[in-house]
Each structure stands twice: as C-alpha cells, then as structure tokens.
Amino acid sequence: MNNSxxxxxxxxxxxxxxxxxxxxxxxxxxxxxxxxxDYSIKKKVTDSLMNEDWNRxxxxxxxxxxxxxxxxxxxxxxxxxxxxxxASFITTLLNxxxxxxxxxxxxxxxxxxxxxxxxxxxxxxxxWMLTEDLEYDYENMPTLGEGSVLIVTTPNNPVGNTIKxxxxxxxxxxxxxxxxxxxxxxxxxxxxxxxxxxxxxxxxIVLRSFSKAFPVxxxxxxxxxxxxxTAAVVRKLMLMFSINQFTLAFAREALFSRRFMERSRERxxxxxxxxxxxxRVLNFRFDRxxxxxxxxxxxxxxxxxxxxxxxxxxxxxxxKNGIKVLNTSPFxxxxxxFRVSISSAEENEFFLDSLRESLMKTAHRxxxxxEIQGYFPKVNxxxxxxARA
Numbered sequence: 001m002n003n004s005x006x007x008x009x010x011x012x013x014x015x016x017x018x019x020x021x022x023x024x025x026x027x028x029x030x031x032x033x034x035x036x037x038d039y040s041i042k043k044k045v046t047d048s049l050m051n052e053d054w055n056r057x058x059x060x061x062x063x064x065x066x067x068x069x070x071x072x073x074x075x076x077x078x079x080x081x082x083x084x085x086x087a088s089f090i091t092t093l094l095n096x097x098x099x100x101x102x103x104x105x106x107x108x109x110x111x112x113x114x115x116x117x118x119x120x121x122x123x124x125x126x127x128w129m130l131t132e133d134l135e136y137d138y139e140n141m142p143t144l145g146e147g148s149v150l151i152v153t154t155p156n157n158p159v160g161n162t163i164k165x166x167x168x169x170x171x172x173x174x175x176x177x178x179x180x181x182x183x184x185x186x187x188x189x190x191x192x193x194x195x196x197x198x199x200x201x202x203x204x205i206v207l208r209s210f211s212k213a214f215p216v217x218x219x220x221x222x223x224x225x226x227x228x229x230t231a232a233v234v235r236k237l238m239l240m241f242s243i244n245q246f247t248l249a250f251a252r253e254a255l256f257s258r259r260f261m262e263r264s265r266e267r268x269x270x271x272x273x274x275x276x277x278x279x280r281v282l283n284f285r286f287d288r289x290x291x292x293x294x295x296x297x298x299x300x301x302x303x304x305x306x307x308x309x310x311x312x313x314x315x316x317x318x319x320k321n322g323i324k325v326l327n328t329s330p331f332x333x334x335x336x337x338f339r340v341s342i343s344s345a346e347e348n349e350f351f352l353d354s355l356r357e358s359l360m361k362t363a364h365r366x367x368x369x370x371e372i373q374g375y376f377p378k379v380n381x382x383x384x385x386x387a388r389a
Contacts, residue, residue, distance in 0.1 A: 025322035033215035034343040078228040086222035098123040109331040153183040158339035160296025188213035190297040317358035
C-alpha cells in the first residue's frame with residue numbers, strides 16, 4: 001500500500017480504540033453508568049428483537065422514536081434528528097462545514113474527538129482557549145464572521161465547566177449568520193439545559209446522548225436538536241440504516257417506559273450527590289498545594305496534582321490497583337491532570353483511598369523525616385460522614 005495517500009498526522013496519530021485485554025476492575029475512564037440495565041428489561045428487549053427480520057435492514061422511519069425523544073426534552077418532533085451516538089453528528093458536521101469552506105472555532109480544551117478528527121482529516125480550526133483557571137474566556141473569544149461555526153461543549157468534558165446562558169444567548173443573538181453547536185451530552189447532570197433555546201435561535205444546534213445519564217452506552221443512540229429547517233437539512237446528511245435493530249428495539253420497548261425513566265432519574269440524582277461528596281472530600285482531605293479538584297457539572301471530576309513525580313506515581317498506582325482513569329495531561333492547559341468518572345459509593349471510596357495512599361507514600365519518600373500532616377490531614381469518622389452528607 002502506498003502510504004503517501006494518508007497524511008503524516010493520521011499515520012502518527014494514536015489509535016483511539018482501547019485494547020480489549022485489561023486487568024482493571026474499576027472503569028472510571030469513560031463516564032459510563034456504574035449499574036447495568038435490569039435483567040427483566042433486557043429480556044423484554046431481546047424477546048422483541050427475536051421477532052425482527054435480521055436479514056433486512058432496520059426501518060428508516062423512526063418518527064415514533066423521534067416523537068418520544070422530543071417529548072423527553074420538551075421539543076417538537078421536527079426539532080429532532082436521531083443518530084448512532086452524538087459522535088456521529090460531530091464528525092458529520094465537521095466534515096460538511098469543512099468541505100464547504102466554513103470557518104470553524106472550537107473551545108479548548110474539550111472532548112478530544114473534535115481535535116483528533118480535525119487533525120486526522122486535515123480540517124483547519126481556530127481554538128478558543130479557556131483561561132488558566134479553565135473557565136470560558138469571553139473577553140478573548142475569536143470574532144465570528146458570517147459563515148463561522150462555533151463549537152462549545154457544556155458541561156465541558158473533561159473540565160466540567162459550563163458556559164453562562166446569558167453569554168451563549170449573547171453570542172447567538174449577535175451572530176445570526178453563524179452557527180453555534182453546543183455539545184450537551186452531560187446536560188442531565190447540569191443545572192442549566194440549553195436545549196429549549198433551539199426554539200428561540202435558528203442558528204443553534206444542540207447535541208444530546210443517552211450514553212451518560214442512562215445505563216445504555218452500548219446502545220449508541222444520540223440525537224440532535226435544532227430549528228425545524230436545520231433539523232430537516234441535517235437529516236439528509238445522516239446515513240440510512242445507521243441505527244441498528246437492537247438500539248431501535250430498546251428505544252421502542254424500554255428506553256422511554258415510566259419505570260426505566262424513573263430509575264434513570266434516580267441514578268442521575270445519586271451520581272450528582274456522589275460527585276458533590278467526592279468534590280468536598282478531595283478538597284477536605286488533601287492540601288491544595290498538592291492537589292486541585294475542579295468543580296464539575298458532569299458525571300466526572302478533573303483533578304490536578306502539581307508535582308510531576310507525585311502525579312506519575314499516582315497514575316502508576318491507579319493501574320496497579322486496577323483503577324482506570326483518563327490521563328488528560330496531553331490536552332492543552334491540562335498538565336498533570338486526570339479525569340475520574342463518578343461511580344458507585346463503594347468504587348468512589350476505593351478510588352479515594354487509593355489516591356490518598358499513593359500520595360502519602362510518595363510524599364514520605366520525597367520528604368523523609370519531615371512532617372507532612374498539612375498535606376494529608378487526618379479525617380475522623382464523624383468528619384467523613386459529614387462530608388458525605
């Protein structure tokens with residue numbers, strides 16, 4: 001094969017598909033739900049799937065599911081486009097806008113697929129960098145001219161920050177001839193939902209997913225919300241039959257059932273409570289000269305360890321203890337950081353105990369004979385319980 005057909009960036013890019021073999025026991029790197037779907041629901045869906053003709057393509061008319069999605073997020077059916085995960089919309093829209101010569105601006109750091117896809121496909125984009133405190137830098141946002149496309153992830157993965165609604169609306173109102181794409185797959189964990197704004201602004205596209213707030217990441221079902229005329233055009237870009245029979249069966253049989261929805265809302269509330277508890281504990285247990293945890297409105301936390309050696313040791317200890325977290329150090333502005341998914345109470349406590357033990361051992365080695373109590377204050381059981389409450 002003549003590799004000159006593929007650019008150097010693509011040939012040298014890391015493979016995004018993780019190896020199948022792993023010794024990890026705790027998967028805190030992909031922001032998945034910690035609990036699986038109940039067996040009874042699985043059985044109902046598989047029974048339905050057995051009645052489908054597997055030798056035929058799935059139906060291309062999913063208007064019934066679009067209506068259920070629209071009802072879920074408070075929009076009309078003509079505002080909704082379905083796809084096999086929100087990533088399919090990201091790559092499709094990036095390709096289309098690039099081929100048509102649009103200027104693309106992407107807030108950074110953010111979900112790595114944006115940068116990875118642009119670089120491997122040779123798509124030029126202008127970064128809108130966050131501040132050093134990892135907040136949106138409104139004063140230094142690039143000027144959007146006619147035909148520009150601004151992409152913002154909020155809540156932002158892996159940082160956890162959110163864009164202010166008044167600022168987003170200001171951008172939309174002041175740039176009617178530009179498009180703003182909001183990647184909002186963590187919307188259920190946030191205090192503000194920007195999805196209803198597609199009724200007000202024709203230049204807004206909101207991307208949503210069922211992979212984060214629901215225990216169905218394996219289904220690969222996402223959706224795009226936009227003004228009817230925009231949704232109708234984007235629908236023409238999506239491949240026919242791209243949503244498989246299994247996903248369609250689950251959506252029709254279980255996803256929007258009252259029982260499944262109520263249980264999913266309970267799980268989201270539990271994860272939000274765990275997220276806030278973990279944030280407080282990380283702030284309470286560890287000196288801020290050693291570690292910083294960033295506020296988050298997703299189902300994850302971003303943690304920075306300032307010392308290079310302590311950070312490297314913590315990452316090695318996580319692997320040794322069977323804990324998978326996402327090393328975000330290669331991202332811009334995120335040196336010595338990792339993202340940890342919020343999981344069950346038991347897994348969260350195991351992660352915190354592993355982190356504390358790793359940092360204490362490393363600090364002891366670095367500061368032999370020195371008092372490090374200020375680094376790692378002791379926590380009695382009463383304080384521990386108060387932190388969780």
